[in-house]
Amino acid sequence: MDVVRFVYEDAKGNVSTREVAQWADDGWQLKGICSSDSRFKTFRRDRIVEVLTDPDPLVDMQRPTHLAPQQDPSTITLSPSLEILFTGFPKARRTALEGYASEAGMRLRKTVSKELSFVCAGPNAGPTKLRKAQGQGVAVLDEADLVWLLETGEMPE
Structure with missing residues (x-):
């Protein structure tokens, strides 16, 4: 599958639907070409709220273990392993x-x-x-x- 579509929440709590082509997933970041502006972008996996592509191409990918989901989206806390x-x-x-x-x-x-x-x-x-x-x-x-x-x-x- 070449395109993945998902709901993404940024650190400020803004929720948007994103579509990324030619993507790769390294376990904590999803990287690819964003359909909205045809630019290469990187998204944190723990901020993906829902995958809209059926079947879910990320389902077999392991969720990141070193980046915990944010409790307060207005304050970002990165992993101490970074x-x-x-x-x-x-x-x-x-x-x-x-x-x-x-x-x-x-x-x-x-x-x-x-x-x-x-x-x-x-x-x-x-x-x-x-x-x-x-x-x-x-x-x-x-x-x-x-x-x-x-x-x-x-x-x-």
Whole structure:
């Protein structure tokens, strides 16, 4: 099946029906091309309220165990198994961003490792650290991407 249609609730409690083509599911994120704007998007599995496609193509996929459903959709809490590294930011900005990530439940890291979930790269991020992260398949976000992730629980496009 090439298209999956589902009801999705974002971190602010907004509920919408989504349709995604050419999708893939890694167990905690559903990724694919959104039919509403033909852009690649990522959706957290634990925010999928109902799958409308019959038969349900996600039924055999295991629900994520490391991301618990949100009790309060206005406040996102990410799994403590999600690890983030900040690089290339002025000290004060880095401290503030680390605070936001920590409040959201993410673990802070100082070095690139294979357990790392994200690198948040500032304007002065070193190319060596970024290459190492990308080489290990770690998602690299900028500050705007991080804000989007923390506000909505969705990976930015």
